[in-house]
Amino acid sequence: MTSRKVLLLLLFIFQFVGSIRAQVPGYFIKEEANKVKIPFYSSNSLIILPVSINGNTKINFLIDTGVRSNILFSKKLGDALGLEYTRRLSITGADGSTSIMAQVSPINSIDLGPVEGRLQSLLVLEEDFLELESVIGVPVYGIIGYEFFKYNPVKINYDEGILEFYKPGGLKWRPPLYRKMDLTVEDSKAYITAKINQKSGPKLQAKLLIDTGANHGLLLNQETSDEIKMPMIFIESELGQSLGGVLYGYIGRVNALSLKGLRMEEVLTSFPDKNAFSDVIKATGRMGSLGSEVLGRTRLILDYPRNRLFIKKGLTFYSPFEFDMSGLILRKVPNEDNRIYISDVRPGSPAYRVGILPFDEVLTINKVPAFLWELSEIFKLLRSEEGREIQLEMRRYVGNDLTKYSDYKVSVFLKKQI
Incomplete structure (x- = not known):
């Protein structure tokens, strides 16, 4: 074979391989680089990124290892973005009983700045059941899940708000000071094994889901094991x-919760009620999950292709785990100018004892107008220090008539309840 034929053959091979790579669904670095950095906004250690779908205006998405599919929360938004749909399907909600209708948009480009998601399918909800803006205070329009991690190691620096996205095979060695843990990827979700020292039960070797999109710390599903015991x-x-x-x-x-010898003490733990989805959880073999309240205190590298996780302490690793001390469950009115209202009040709590009721609106907090507060800042304030006085100016509406209301002032003194 002549050198000219060899050269032509090599050129054909390179073009063919490049063509195949371009046709594989996944996330890829746009330029030739070993890794790139993507800044993210963090609300309660949830990872929020601005993304562009098919060249449209950027909107906020949540990076969530706990879901398989990319999800867009609104079909109205999907229509406005010009998405094309191929089929309609029904999804069972996390409570095991709610039926959610969604459309499938199969081929889309998702632009994250230096990284592009190619040939990405989107599950488009016909009705927004999550309403994440009301819970975290920041507009979020969708979720990016497994595809973002499938081929590429991803380093999460919660302290600096930076994702480092590696090309496939780009992370060859263990970074200094990180500890290595075995990671398994099953049905597009990542799991590790951790040691848990319970208050009222035996020590556990627990298989836990890594769930960057959940705002709890540790969650244990009691129905998965008789060894999981509620504390007193x-x-x-x-x-x-x-x-x-x-x-x-x-x-x-x-x-205590121990992750490869990194020990967190007095960890807040959620014990959800059993529901129709419990059998699905039990089938995975997991006992629970780790959410952002734990993960956000570490620095993580998730390497799905090589079944490994690297972890080291973050700046807030030893910060105490504190729960809300007021009894107020707050929500933001979606698409309004930072209006905050009371979703619920826990019975017997400081807020309950001074007469605050569900659906009262918060006008000021410590004499600062509510619209100047981020919801995450309010959460931090309400779990900050036992005995602290929180001065609130509130508005109570009469029925559903927003023109009829009465304003009142009250002080809530924070008290630990757990």
Whole structure:
């Protein structure tokens, strides 16, 4: 074979391989680089990125290892973005009973700045069941899940708000000071094994889901093992928002959680009520999950292709785990100018004892107008220091008539409940 033919053959091979790579669904670095950095906004250690779908205006998405599919929360938004749909399907919500209708948009480009998601399918909800903006205070329009991690190691620096996205095979060695843990990827979700020292039960070797999109710390599903025991001290509370609605259960603590020898003490732990989805959880073999309240205190590298996780302490690793001390469950009115209202009040709490009721609106907090507060800042304030006085100016509406109301002032003195 002549050198000219060899050259032509090599050129054909390179073009063919490049063509195949371009046709593989996944996330890829746009330029030739070993890794790139992507800044993210963090709200309660949830990872929020501005993304562009098919060249449209950027909108906020949540990076969530706990889901398989990319999800867009609104079909109205999907229509405005010009998405094309191929089929309609029904999804069962996390409560096991709610039926959610969604459309499938199969081929899309998702631009994250230096990284592009190619040939990405989107599950487009016909109705926004999550309403994450009301819970975290920041507009979020969708979720990016497994595809973002499938081929590429991803380093999460919660302290600096930076993702480092590596090309496939780009992370060859263990970075200094990181500890290596075995990671398994099953049905597009990542799991590790951790040691848990319970308050009222035996020590556990627990298989846990890595869930960057959940705002709890440690969550244990009691129905998965007879060895999981509720602590003697707990409170009943909302646990979070999910597809299908609000999850309810109990909040307690475990003595310690150990991740490859990195020990966190007195970790807040959620114990959700059993529901119709419990059998699905049991089938995975997991006992629970790790959410952002734990993960956000570390620095993580998730390497799905090589089944490994690297972890080291973050700046807030030793910060105490504190739960809300007011009894207020707050929500932001979606698409309004930072209006904050009371979703619920825990019975017996400081807020309950001074007469605050669900659906009262917060006008000022410590004499600062509510619209100047980020929801995450309010959460930090309400779990900051036992005995602290929080001065609130509130508005109570008469029925559903927003023109009829009465304003009142009250002081809530924070008190630990768990």
